[in-house]
Amino acid sequence: MRVLFDGYWWMNGPPSGHMVLREVVGAWRQFFPADELHLVVPAVDLSHARAESPDLVFTGTSLRFHPLINSVALRHTDRRLGPFDATLAQNFAAGTRNSGVFVHDVLFQSNPEWFTRTERIYLSLIPRFARRADIVFTSSRTEVERIKAWNPELQRVESTGLGVPTAITREHASTEADPELHPGRFLLTVGRLNVRKNVGTVIDAVVRSGRVSSDFPLVVVGSPDGRTETLSAAARTAVTDGSVRFTGAVDDARLAWLYRQCRMMLFMSLDEGYGLPPIEALASGAPVIASDRPVLHEVLGDAVTYADPRDTVAIADAVAAELDHPWRRESSQAPGNRPWADVVAAIRAGYQRENARR
Structure with a gap:
């Protein structure tokens, strides 16, 4: 099979998009070595991409706008170097023969109040472009239903699942990432800092629990992104006195250490297309308190404690209850954590079914 990839995020990009592209291509190359994989990347990344992955075929494009790259550069590459048996884009479908697109979520349709104008x-271009795809992939069954509910014209939407990034499961040689943090002596929350990720409520809840301090802080990993929230007075005080610490974005080695050494991980997102951070935390052995939302029940199952993400009292009670137990580190296999080989096999099978229909 000859496969043309949207490589816009191959070198840089949103963490989830960059990770999915790297993991899918890596697993595809490993488990289907007879397939030819071709990526279209921004021209500024072309030489670095070729040097880093000489066994892959790369083409550069001078276009810089992601939707334009997929609608022009991918189609041009398909005409010039094709035919390809499949084209896989992220978010913005290319409209080539046997075109597929991986849509992370359509929360911007169901909950526009969480996003800036x-x-x-x-993001409104995503469903418009998806209409020209032969098949739409997404990460969860819950998101399949959301995509279909808001875009009934899309006939073929399939769930592939996702796996834990290999960078998180890899054994890192690093010791403590922060000399002021000690194993089992901090709480952790991970996610971009915006309204949907609900970090302000997490801070309010752990402060209400009375269990955080400068010696036992809540560590917040993530960078501001999109529509941000305003912290309460109590939350601002907790930041000032060191009970809450913001790290910004961190590299994979440090994130892996934080997952493995935290006392527990909290994930109180208002909704998700999948919800990768709690799956990463479970795979790293951390206890998890997660939002009581359908998608998280789907991908996390019975491996976590659930709480209403808008109820600070319920979250505070769950934190206190977990801290009353001895610290435990038991790696858990969440239902949504699929081997990347299975993710790629699901995508590949979708294309094969589409080819068989022609």
């Missing part, structure tokens, strides 16, 4: 305008 600029984000909504940009």
Whole structure:
């Protein structure tokens, strides 16, 4: 099979998009070595991409706008170097023969209040482009239903699942990432800092629990992104006195250490297309308190404690209850954590079914 990939995020990009592209291509190359994989990347990344992955075929494009790359550069590459048996894009379908697109979520349709006007305008292109795809892939069954509910014209939407990034499961040689953090002596929350990720409520809840301090802080990993929230006075005080610490974005080695050494991980997102951080935490052995949302029940199963993400009292009670137990580190296999070989096999099978229909 000859496969043409949207490589816009191959070198840089949103963490989830970059990770999915790298893991899918890596697993595809490993488990289906007879297939030819071809990626279209921004021209500024071309030489680095070729040097880093000489066994892959790369083509550069001078276009810089992701939807334009997929609608012009991918189609041009398909005409010039094709035919390809499949084209896989992220978010913006190319409209080539046997075109597939991986859509992370359509929360911007179901909950536009969580996004800025600029984000909504940009993201509104996703369903428009998806209409020209032969098949739409997404990560969870819950998101399949959301995509279909808001876009009934899309006939073929399939769930592939996702796996834990290999960078998280890899054994890192690093010791403590922060000399002021001690194993089992901090709480952790991970996610971009915006309204949907609900970090302000997490801070309010752990402060209410009375269990955080400068010696036992809540560590917040993530960078501001999109529509941000305003912290309460109590939350601002907790930041000032060291009970809450913001790290910004961190590299994979440090994130892996934080997962493995935290006392527990909290994930109180208002909704997700999948919800990768709690799956990463479970795979690293951390206890998890997660939002009581359908998608998280789907991908996390019975491996976590659930709480209403808008109820600070319920979250605070769950934190206190977990801290009353001895610290435990038991790696858990969440239902949504699929081997990357299975993810790629699901995508590949989708294309094969589409080919068989022709």
